[in-house]
Amino acid sequence: MSLLPRSGLFCASQQSCESGLDDESLTRFNMNSSASSGGSLQEADSTIVTQKEGDVKSYSIMTPAEKLSVCERRMQSLAEREEYDGCIKELVRCLALSRLVYGNEHFTVVEAQSRLAKAYLQYKGWPHQAEEHASQALEVMGSSQQGERVSYLKCCLSAHQTLGSATLFLGNLSKAESSFQEARAIMGDIVAQEAILDTDRLDTEYQISTNLAR
Incomplete structure (x- = not known):
């Protein structure tokens, strides 16, 4: 796939992608946005099932590493559905969480x-x-x-x-x-x-x- 910009996206508002990315949004998902994301993403927003059967965690109490895993899955799904604003928001979260988990030079x-x-x-x-x-x-x-x-x-x-x-x-x-x-x-x-x-x-x-x- 070419790295050149998609021609239909030049008029997109920069603010729409960068809004909502404050500190709070890096620690929890916007639950209202999950309504259009399908059942699997709704589940990912609110809970994650660990390997131990029945051990279910709310996103708000996950470790940064667990949150990073959720964000990466969301990013991939949004990209596949060509929901680019949402995809970029998740990529920003992935970058912030990666630094938190691994340090700046990993x-x-x-x-x-x-x-x-x-x-x-x-x-x-x-x-x-x-x-x-x-x-x-x-x-x-x-x-x-x-x-x-x-x-x-x-x-x-x-x-x-x-x-x-x-x-x-x-x-x-x-x-x-x-x-x-x-x-x-x-x-x-x-x-x-x-x-x-x-x-x-x-x-x-x-x-x-x-x-x-x-």
């Missing part, structure tokens, strides 16, 4: 920030926010506790592609070119490890080459 935080950067650009067409979060992800990545090698490379690839697309959109051609060149080099490492499907490889290489030609 690879999980880098992944969360990279996903948020990509979503800002791809779902909302907000290059400034995408550039900020992609840059921060790459900065932390240099000092983070690296995860599994392939996961690390794919996260780094995504962040560079997002940063390249955002800076290209903003007219910073030299920075965009540098980011796409980095993405091309990382893609070579991923291919060398046979860690990507041919269709995904061709699509990603086409995106990088097309953007470098601009």
Whole structure:
């Protein structure tokens, strides 16, 4: 999927995605919003069943790690249903909770920030926010506790592609070119490890080459 902004989303209100993300909203879900989310999400909003049968927890008394798991499931479900405002709110929560659970320099935080950067650009067409979060992800990545090698490379690839697309959109051609060149080099490492499907490889290489030609 292309990292360029969706054309139908340029007029979306930035306030609609960033509202409701105060400290209180990071510790509980808006229960009213679950009415349109389906039964499974309604259950996730209010309760979570742990491995111990019958042990049911309210979201408000979950540990941060448990809340992070719920937010990640909600984020994925909202993205699949193309409910992008809600998806971005959950990505913001995931980033905040990841920092709380793992600390600022953990690879999980880098992944969360990279996903948020990509979503800002791809779902909302907000290059400034995408550039900020992609840059921060790459900065932390240099000092983070690296995860599994392939996961690390794919996260780094995504962040560079997002940063390249955002800076290209903003007219910073030299920075965009540098980011796409980095993405091309990382893609070579991923291919060398046979860690990507041919269709995904061709699509990603086409995106990088097309953007470098601009």
